Amino acid sequence: MSDNASDDRQSSSAVISRDMQENIGYIRRLLGDPSDLLTRIVTIGGGKRSCALVFLSGLSDKAVIDDQIIRQVLKAGRYGEEAPELDVSEVIGGLRNETMSVSQVIEAALWSDIVQAVLYGDTVMFLEGADDALIIGTQNWKERSVEEPPTEALVRGPREGFTEKVETNVGLIRRGIRDINLRFVSYTIGRRSRKTLILTYIQGIIHPSIVEEAQRRLESIDIDDAPESGFVEQWIEDSFLSPFPQLLHTERPDKVRAALLQGKAAIMLEGTPFALILPTTFVALIQSPEDYYERWLIGSLIRLLRYVAVFIALFFPAIYIALVSFHQGMIPFKLAFSIAAAREGVPFPAVIEALLMEGTLELLREAGVRLPKPIGQTIGIVGGLVIGEAAVQAGVVSPIMVIVVAVTAISSFAIPSYSAGIAFRMLRFATMLAAAVLGLFGIILAFIVISIHLVRLRSFGMPYSSPFAPIFLNDWRDLVVRFPVTFLTKRPEFMQTKNINRANKRGKRI
Structure with missing residues (x-):
């Protein structure tokens, strides 16, 4: 067994020593004697009793240590002048309850608790002759201010987001x-x-x-x-x-x-x-907080547009491939002639054309994310326009395919959940291949397979496709169309909550 593993096992159950210097040496050996581990020895009781403060400089608040701990200990009243005559337990209890002007001060004897406290940014006080140490809350981690999340911006709603703390x-x-x-x-x-x-x-x-x-x-x-x-x-x-x-x-x-x-x-x-x-659930991936901040007609329209966007992002290129490759008779006469004229001279079948454009778009999207923000936005917009125009001019793809891919990309951006958007982008390639092999029958088969998967999928025991399957008709008030808030008096039935009521009738308090 390695020395580190042995130290970890011993420190989990070992207790501190009454010898202050021995404790300082042990914690230094345990942490590898780091340069940011600082020790400050303070004498109390006319120099007849001393204590040591141990902390990590990058994680602890030095202002709190100087003003609220060291200064208070140096003028500790009777726990200073009378410290030599007092029992050590009385001294450490007095320092904790009467001297420290810090909100969090606890006693600890196990090295596992003490080491973790130091690594979290707290300060540990070892008192000479004491069986316990004092853990003093002095954490001072740098954090961002509360600001609007860049990944979930809203037109109307709170401008606050979580931080790393x-x-x-x-x-x-x-x-x-x-x-x-x-x-x-x-x-x-x-x-x-x-x-x-x-x-x-x-x-x-x-x-x-x-x-x-x-x-x-x-x-x-x-x-x-x-x-x-x-x-x-x-x-x-x-x-x-x-x-x-x-x-x-x-x-x-x-x-x-x-x-x-x-x-x-x-x-x-x-x-x-x-x-x-x-x-x-699947429905939660398409909903946005803004659906509820706007009036119900506006919220319902925006939500309905998202459902249409999901369908377009998943099936639009596949439908184009199926119609052009297998079911030309289903295309209106004038539109068929326009598509045929646009595809004249294109050397690739529709499926290769679509895969090339979709693959290029995914590369541009990934490059835009990885590059610095000002450059990334330029690459995403200018790169798409330049490559699309160049591909059409070279006769590699048809103009109609550029339109199909552009509409599909815009629709995928309308999906609120980033992870769900990636899932639809992955499945889009599967539906395109299914359409290239079986036409519309392949698209229908892909839709059935996706539906079966969604119905079988669960999230912490909850059906992922709720309230579509199993059907909860009362929850359809907040599904595709969002009813006025005065009608949304019940919590989702599929959640099986202990308290189903979240509002009473209009004009009455809950």
């Missing part, structure tokens, strides 16, 4: 839901990273089986590090073979709050602004 994200949730039944369950994941993960839900609304299943899956995570919530998503999802996301990720606190009030749960991980909502 999980405590800030918890506060954003609490600020919008001031309910005593709001629960936050904390986990520590990552054998090496030891990151904080929060599972949140509203007790009394969510079905208990969802909470139990979420807790079971989270407790099964055994990994060195989870740098992003995507690792957690992939670990606890139902089917890793499905192209569809079974957890919905978002940077918007209002979206998480709305999901909690529907009877769902959310997962927030330290170090990432993306929270995970569970369980999720």
